[in-house]
Amino acid sequence: MDTINLLIITTAISLFTSLFLAFFLVVVKTKNKLSNFLFAAFLLITAIDTSAPLFNLTVATPSNLGMLRNALSFLQLPIFYLYILSVCYSDFKLKYKHLLHFLPFLAANLALLPRFYAVDIASKIDFIINRKEMIELQFNHILIHLQIAVYIFAVFMILKKAKRLYLENNADKSSVSYNWLFQFTTVLTILYSVAFIKNIFKFSDFQIVSEGIKIGIIVLQLFIFCWYLFKAINNPNLFRNIDSKLKLVKDIISEEKGNEPLTLTEKKYSEDLIKLKKYMNNEKPFLNPSITIQDISAAIEIPVRDLSLLINHKLEQHFYDFINIYRVENAMRILEDSTKNKITILEILYEVGFNSKSSFNTAFKKHTGKTPTSYRKTLKNNTL
Structure with a gap:
């Protein structure tokens, strides 16, 4: 041919x-x-x-x-x-x-x-x-x-x-x-x-x-x-899009520096941070796999712009990482609970708000230095 x-x-x-x-x-x-x-x-x-x-x-x-x-x-x-x-x-x-x-x-x-x-x-x-x-x-x-x-x-x-x-x-x-x-x-x-x-x-x-x-x-x-x-x-849910009106934190900071000092004072930052942490610990919104910064903003009545500056700029964490830390710490408490030894890793990741094993393992290792499985094995070895 x-x-x-x-x-x-x-x-x-x-x-x-x-x-x-x-x-x-x-x-x-x-x-x-x-x-x-x-x-x-x-x-x-x-x-x-x-x-x-x-x-x-x-x-x-x-x-x-x-x-x-x-x-x-x-x-x-x-x-x-x-x-x-x-x-x-x-x-x-x-x-x-x-x-x-x-x-x-x-x-x-x-x-x-x-x-x-x-x-x-x-x-x-x-x-x-x-x-x-x-x-x-x-x-x-x-x-x-x-x-x-x-x-x-x-x-x-x-x-x-x-x-x-x-x-x-x-x-x-x-x-x-x-x-x-x-x-x-x-x-x-x-x-x-x-x-x-x-x-x-x-x-x-x-x-x-x-x-x-x-x-x-x-x-x-x-x-x-x-x-x-x-x-x-x-993967029909692969492409989850965002609002084009959202701005990157670095752009918000640049705008405010060009016009006037940052709106939130240190005192206001501290007050909002206490309010945010109290809401996270009491209401556990991170258990929702699809939680967004807009959802939390509406719940605690802090403007999205201010909340984004607080998390992404002041705490120096992406909202994604901020939420995952709470999820990982919740997972760690479950793994450390001896009465819950029979709960599988897969069950735990869904329970704490993750929706995939790969994202759970990545976030867990980033926060603890170990995978969930190795963390559980370490806990068992320490109790022997």
């Missing part, structure tokens, strides 16, 4: 799978409709972008439709960027300002208008034959690679900020979704880097190398999307 036939078969499989996954995302019942639609759009555009071998079988000569198909690649990362925003922030909505993300796509097509879109077939053929010298294609290649770099950087910055916001305001394990999105974006970055290398060979005397890399990209892309959908389908 030669390279061309392998490329066509691989493209056909990838195209079918991408379209099927996109269709599934559109019709599946979920609260995250916007996120699903945006990712489905990303899949569709990516499928169209990689369908060149099949498209060239049906359209033998250069055409406006074929060039437009190529230009659709300018929409891939803008739509992925909007998708990431919709996953991270619960209040995200599409607005007219988001149309600005389509400007590179518009600029790329306008550049091609005079000498490709608006000319006859003979001129189009001449344009493609001499593509290495065409300033429009050089402009578009520089623009697409610049766009990739900017959007990949922007996505990583959004994920970094969203994760920090989550840790400062939530106490369950859903921050792992941001770690996982980091992984997914990293893999996509590698994929685009390989595509960049492919394009270098495409405009050189080693086009056969470019075709070989293209097959690898199509196969890798197929596995990446299947991996992503498998993860999302099997």
